[in-house]
Amino acid sequence: MSLQKMLLNWTGVYVFILIACLILSVYIHFVEDWNALDAYNEQLLKEGINTDTMHSNVEVDLNEDVDVVFTWVNGSDPEFNSKLHAHLSSINRHNTEVMELNRYFDVGTLKYCLRSIELYASWIRNIFIVTNGQVPSWLRKKHPKVIIVTHREIFANKSHLPTFASPAIESNLYRIPGLSKRFIYMNDNIMLTSQIQLSNFITIAGKYKIKFMSERPFMCNKLCExxxxxxxxxxxxxxxxxxxxxxxxxxxxxxxxxxxxxxxxxxxxxxxxxxxxxxxxxxxxGPKDRYIAEHGAHLFDRTIINMLHKRYPKEFEMTSSHKTRHHNSIQFQFMFIQYLKETGRIDAATEMKNARNKCCHKVKLLLDNRSHESRKKQIEICELEIKLKKPTYLVVSNSFSMAMSDERKQMIVNDVEEFLDHLYPEKSSFEK
Structure with missing residues (x-):
């Protein structure tokens, strides 16, 4: 055999060995990836996440029973204020009393929240109002669709009570007895201004409809993102x-x-x-940008919330234990919605690119320390916005940074009541 033929034969052998090694390497890499994926999925299943269904279309019955939950406190109640003052004094927070007390100033919006539910979402099964034991004076207590739930009924650890912290209360809402599997949570400053259905919150394929703001957590100090x-x-x-x-x-x-x-x-x-x-x-x-959902009504799932509690038992226990708002608390809504996003359960049409649609979704009335005349003008503009934009929600929020006399507070309540009585003139069946 000539040298040329021998070289050709050996070249063929080398090529064969090279291809075989390449195939074996790809196979080993594939097996490693497959095993790693199995291990990852197994770990997720232990955490309550089923990867076989998290991205598939799980059909939702858009006629299923859904309840609404409101949290409410009467910040004008002398007994409540006395307990809050005592707690703030016990932790030496006299310098923040004004801000703390103003946060609980009730301008009387809950009554109009319920009017808006009856007017624009009569399909809602039950309305749960979570309170510290207070009951609105105007509420018809024996209405079959309205249920008052006290903090004591939902807090697993009764030593956490009394509490003045909304994150502590929100972290326990999923324990409301008889609450529907999926429920809508609304603060008592959010009112409907047009008809909504369950399809406003979730698609038939099980994708949640969430609108995000451009705001996101960015810097935790001046040097660290x-x-x-x-x-x-x-x-x-x-x-x-x-x-x-x-x-x-x-x-x-x-x-x-x-x-x-x-x-x-x-x-x-x-x-x-x-x-x-x-x-x-x-x-x-893993680290990534996470945007904050806009303030409004959102749909929650008790099964998912329960899984999140099992994932972070110590953190939720600490959140529940805080008497006033605290930076080391879990922000319940932010965690729930980010979990939906991480597991592919948010409708693509409501992603960040469409979040800043300023028309026709929400109108906001921000109450602050402006003069009476200026506030009346502000309310007139808000009424005009509602007529022109025909939004889904009206949000009445406050930013009172100064102490206010009882007379001034009553003037604000009267202005808001006059505005909302004009917007929702008919009493609901939930009122006496």
Missing amino acids: VDRVNNGLCDQDCMTESCEMDGDDCLGKTPPKYPGTDGAFMFDSWMGSVMHTHFLLNKWF
Whole structure:
């Protein structure tokens, strides 16, 4: 055999061996990926997440029974104010009493929330009003569709009561006895202004309809972006209280001298709780941008909430234990909606690109410390907006930064009542 033929034969053998090795390498890599995927899916199943169905179209009965839940407190009640004052004094928070008390100032919107439900969502099965034991004076107590639920009925740990913290209350809502599997949660400052159906909240394929704002948790201090916390790398810029000492990334490490970069973070307990929840999600799903859903009515699923509680039992227990708003609380709505997004359960049409549609979805009336004349003009503009835009919701929120006399408070209540009586002139069957 000539040298040329021998070389050709050996070349063929080498090529064969190379191809065989390549095939074997691909096979081994495929098997490793397959095993890793199996292990991942098995872990998710332990956490209550079924990957076989999370992305499939699970048909939803759009005529299923759905309840509405409101949380409500009468911040003008002397007994309530006395307990709140006592708690604030016990934790030495005299300097924040004005802001705390103004947060509970009730301008009387709940009555009109119920009028709007009867007018625009009569298909709702039951209305649960969660309170600390207070009952609205105007409420018809024996109405078959309205149920007052006290905090004591839903808090598993009664030592957490009394509480003045909405995150603590919201984290326990799924325990309401007799509550529908899916329920709509609305604050008592959200009113319907046009007809809605269950299809406004979820598609027949089980995709939730969520509108996002452009706002998102961004910096937990002046030097550290929130996506750097719980990303697997110890970052000294993030080793401050506002960034939770870089989460689990710097366990066992000695923090550097405090650089003075937290700023006013600790005074914004709501955004602090959003960031705390974001850090937990970073560890679960990896760091990424997470936008905040707009303030409005949202649909929740008790099964998913129960699974989230099992995932974070200590964190939810701590949230439930806080007496007033605290930055180390789970922001219940933010976690639920981000979980939907991570598991592919949000309708693509309601993603961020369509979130800033300012027309025809929501009109907002922000009450603040402006003069009586200026507020009357503001209400006139709001009425005009509702007529022109025909939105789905009206949101009446407040931002009172100064102490107010009882006379001034009553003037604000009268202005709001006159406005809402004009918008919802007919009494509902829920009223005496």
